[in-house]
Amino acid sequence: MQTLLRLSRPLLCIARSLPRVAFARSAKLSTASVAASSVNQEEIQFFSRLSSQWWDESGEFGLLHKMNPVRVQFVKNKIFETVHDDGFEEIAEREKNGKILDGLDVLDVGCGGGLLSESLARLGANTLGVDASASNITIASLHAAQDPALCRTSALGNVPLQYRNAAAEELVEEPKRFDVVCSMEVIEHVDNPAAFLRSCAELVKVSYELNSPGGHLFLSTVSRTPLAYFLTILAAEKLLQLVEPGTHTFSKYVKPAELIEFFQKPLGAAGRPWISHVYDGMPVRQEAEVRGMAYLPWKGAWTLAPRGAFGSTECNYLFWVRKPLSSRV
């Protein structure tokens, strides 16, 4: 009874959960080629079945599907705001035709089945989705291949969406950098969050324009609070068994303050901190922002909490930070 009462609160936390049962077989197949064209029929069928989990909107991933529009909205808002602050007028035009990310190079680290990558690509971004799991990449590629809008090559020869089986650390070794790097519901699953964050930050473009800051880093995760423990682990895994037990490890949850603190320190020997100062523990709007997200069961939808709303970042939250001017890191 107590549980049910508590659960009926407006806040419901989730974090991405991998369908472990389904993926048990995938280790064997991790050497399979990623390109859809070279996968044999039997493999396609196997992956399609897996894919039906990632893309089954009423299944275990339903809440994540519903969360997606809110994450995209946050990315859009911040890009719009900063481009506006930087004094580029044409952004309003882009907003109108729905292609607000037109021409931007966007990286989705830990893309899973491609939920976020597909949306970013539809908004005009040249999107690269990477995931350490080869089967995730195959699933994501197969799903995108069904959608002609995502695999059509543009007049300039750009393909709006591409996937690669790689870890963020591997990309750091390559020269390519991105206007926007997103890593949603990933950091709570990695072993060394500090190293992971450093790699993501490194992949963000440095600005070559005079007086203009660099690219953007977006994260979303779950805070390490009693409420988050209660909702994501005790309730979701143990009591209600909404997701596989073992999906989340409480000690890996990251608090917003810890992210802010991380970016207040220089990330490399020569670099500047991304967050120069904080007021009441919060960064200035031009440097970084933390926004809570909550699921409203009676609306069947997630909502982006208003800026600074009390208690809104106790569970699921989004984080944005921007590479500072003339930072090399």
Added chain:
Amino acid sequence: MRFNYLVDTGAWKSVEESRVASIEEMQVWDGLSDARITFNANEANIGHNNGQAPHMATMTENLNLQRALLRSLDASGVAEIIDNTKVSRIEKDTRNGGWPLVHTSNGEVLRARLLVGADGPNSPVRSYAGIESYGWAYDTRAIVATLNHAPRLAGLQKQSKTAYQRFLPTGPIAFLPLSPTSSSLVWSTKPTLAAALTATDPQALVHMINAAFRLPEVSIRYLHRFVLDEKQQMSSDALLEEIRWRERAHVIDQHSVFSSHAFDGIGIPPSDAEMLPPLVTSIQPGSVASFPLRLSHADSYIGEGEHGSRTALLGDAAHTIHPLAGQGLNMGLADAQALAECIQSAVLVGGDIGSRTALLPYARARYFENHKLLSATDKLHKLYSSTFSPVVWVRSVGLEVVNELDTLKAAIMMTAGSSSSVQKQRFDASSWATAARSVELAGSAWRAATSVGKTVEGVLAAGLSNLLTSSGRR
């Protein structure tokens, strides 16, 4: 009609104005007790939008609206119309993610990201999606026709802006003005009678229509035999004689508005002339048709799972309603508006518009709204089909009580045609609060009805049915 939506989308510009009538008043009365309710847009202070005179509903023929919509689509240049073509088959693209493949009669195959079923009550899209539909056929058919009549005399201009509906035990008969000399008929009645009336000599139908608005119910029932029974069929002149004989029997004065004698233009017209529609003189050739009436509501507006992914239903494909409240088209337009808004917000966040996640807000916005109207209209139909006298008494009291409560009437008018989102918002904010207050004053039966929502057919029906269940159960 959801008038503002049509204006906002620009479609209204292409409508032929001479075939559009603004309804400022609605007269509704009970066929057995003659209890009458008058809705007046001026009184209720609604409909002051787009710089027009206050009106409660806008009437036009389906054809006029359809032509305008096609023209404005053409002008927009964003849509491609494949006309004179039927959908011959829909199948699932099983090898490529289950997108619907639409085969057309001209041999094309279209692969749809989102397949919208706006394909009417026998929706092929609904069958493809495997969506079940719940409901039943009414033992009723609706006769539709375009009627000609003399223009209103000076001083009675209002009449061409008044809609009339009389509830007979066999079903409601409605007279909806289109222009000063033509109006539209929707006459819901028993299937056998509908078949006979549509097959009969059009002039006999003219007399039957005039009588159906005027004669006491016993006489109307008596007249049915002359169209139903082949052996008793008579010429239209003989039918008119029969009607006049019955008028004399009911002591209906020849100069009264209830008489089948047209006002001869001499002297002053009867003072109660506005209580009834003008006498019909003829029927536009080819305009008579009849349709079976059904209540139906699809179990879901968006397809799901194995078969139905990437489908959405709207309009009559999703629901059919008894025409007594004139809501069919409105509901479809409201669906279209909600679906368009839903698609737009999905596009703005890079969503896949065929996905369940993107479409769910559409279903949430419309399903319950439509359900309320469907059940309220169904209750009204049942209520007025009865000749059982306590029921007649209760519903007459119902009509007269409503007549006294202006805010409730306003609410009825809001739902009976002209509602638009702008009006609705204004209404929600202040008038509804007033309406709710007067509902409370009127006693607990009304208060219970507020929970039914803003459909005042709902208020009416729920309030009355509360009373009815006790009397009906004896």
